[in-house]
Amino acid sequence: MRALIQRVKEASVTIDRRIYSEIGQGLLILLGIEAEDTQEDINWLAGKIARLRIFSDENDAMNLSVQDIDGDCMVVSQFTLHASTKKGNRPSFIHAAKPEIAIPLYEKLLLQIENETNKKVKTGCFGAMMDVALINDGPVTIWIDSKKRE
Structure with missing residues (x-):
């Protein structure tokens, strides 16, 4: 799993010009699953x-x-985090999990974050075309890969 974690003052997901979910201060987590x-x-x-x-x-x-600041978390699926640009100029997404694999893993991660933080996690809508808005706080952006664990 790859996560691009952004410390935010606020973030929201809009689908079809309607706000789907939003958070205040906390973490916006863009998540790629393989x-x-x-x-x-x-x-x-x-x-x-x-x-x-x-x-x-x-x-x-x-x-x-x-947890210490009682902040919110929002997780948005983003298969493009597994893009490979090794060959040519058009990214390949061969390493990104197909929905039938990715959706159950995504849902399990949401539950695990909720268990860890004791707080409901907000989400995007898996597979939907979303507009993600945020005010990055700092800015602070952290890249984490569960396979590398650095």
């Missing part, structure tokens, strides 16, 4: 997201997690 992802990837990534200390404390140091 067929080889497992429950182990889900557990590791959800724990990392919940405990990632990227919010400022009273000394303006990044020492607080989304």
Whole structure:
């Protein structure tokens, strides 16, 4: 699993000109799933997201997690995070999981983040054409790959 995590002041997903979901201060997580992802990837990534200390404390140091600030999480599926640009100029998405594999893994990750944060996770709509809006706080943007675990 690959996650592009953005610390946000607010974020929203709009589908067909209607707001589908929105959050205040917290994390917008763009998520790419590949067929080889497992429950182990889900557990590791959800724990990392919940405990990632990227919010400022009273000394303006990044020492607080989304849990510490009682922030929100929004997860938006984004198969393009598994794009390969190795050959040519048109990206290949061969490594992105097909919906029948990706959707159950996506739903399991949502539940695991909710378990880790004790808070409902907002979402996009899997497979829909979405307009994602955000105010990036910082900006702070973190790339995490559950296979590399760096």
